[in-house]
Amino acid sequence: MFQIGENIAYPMHGAGTITKIEEKEVLGEKHRYYYVSLPHSKMTVMVPVESSDKVGVRSIISSSEIDSVLKVLEADTEPMPSNWNRRYRENTERLKSGDIYEVAGVVRNLVRSDRTKKLSTGEKKLLGNAKQILESELMLAGGYSMEEADKLVEAHI
Secondary structure, eight states: OOOTTOEEEETTTEEEEEEEEEEEEETTEEEEEEEEEETTTTEEEEEEGGGHHHHTOEEOOOGGGHHHHHHHHHSOOOOOOSSHHHHHHHHHHHHHTOOHHHHHHHHHHHHHHHHHSOOOHHHHHHHHHHHHHHHHHHHHHHTOOHHHHHHHHHHHO
16 A cells, blocks of 8 residues: 555556545445645546556656666657557557556657657547656656656657
8 A cells, every 4th residue: 555645656647646545435335545646737636545456556666767768768669550540559558557668668659650750639649648647757756847857758769
């Protein structure tokens, strides 16, 4: 179980800080929730404590792991399906995994793809979400501002 003040990564939402843990009654049943403040999107989400493992909530990377993430951004572009629908589904699955290295790979591939051939509206939205997830974790792991995390990501792709 995580504690108040811990930084966690929540798949598809990004990284945030647990601000409180509270028991609430929902549909006649009492459940404990993490209240997670997401600085990148300026939102607070409630995550059920009992299902946090199942949805992929994890501790954020350490500052020493940032270089490994940046190496993923610098690596060669991976081949992607030419069919945009399959490409979108595969990238969405990679984001849902919650693995920061998978997220970095999605960001790298989509940014480079957008530079050569403009992305569809759906893929642009997916890229924006992936960048937010990646940058939010880099912000908390490295103590960066949003702007610094964005510049760091862009500089390594």
